Amino acid sequence: MSEGFERRRGGGAVATxxxxxxxxxxxxxxxxxxxLRNEVAAPSASDDPLEQLLDFSGPTTEPEDPVLARLFPTAYPDDEEAAGEFRRFTEGALRDHKARAAVQVIDCLEEAGLPTELGEDGLVVDVELDREQSVTWMKSFTDIRLALATRLGVEEDDEDYWMALPDEDPRTHVYDIYQWVGYLQETLVDALTR
Structure with missing residues (x-):
């Protein structure tokens, strides 16, 4: 198992x-x-030239998918109209930003290459991130963890429940992945702040 990220000489982080x-x-x-790219908003029917130029055609209602609802919470829970307008002007760009960050994670892994070097645990992939890439990975780890936690139904202070699940329960393995991504995120933060 990976030991997580370590500080890279000159800034950033490395992991195997x-x-x-x-x-x-x-x-x-x-x-x-x-x-993130599954639900695409319909184009704006507005006559406002500024709105057409800036493409404020995002959705105006909360996503039906609970994960998307968690990633894009309602900004004004007590004001449906304000919440819809805020979502319309921001959600499209936020979705795109989160998707681009996840694509950068994939690209970094692709650039690292296929596992070819033989280490203690078999074939390994060495990843080197500069500071900007490290921040991108941290943000994607946050989104991945929120998605996993939402799908699993993880709540604050419920570790005992998850630890008591039998190994045969498939949720146990997904929870292990959730914890592992959290561990990677923690080691990445530590590598950048040391």
């Missing part, structure tokens, strides 16, 4: 992943991109 771990991160990031 097994081929399986690199594939898992790639898969999680790909699923996030697919989810």
């Amino acid at each position: 992943f097994t081929g399986f771990e690199a594939d898992l991160i790639r898969s999680l990031a790909s699923q996030l991109v697919e989810l």
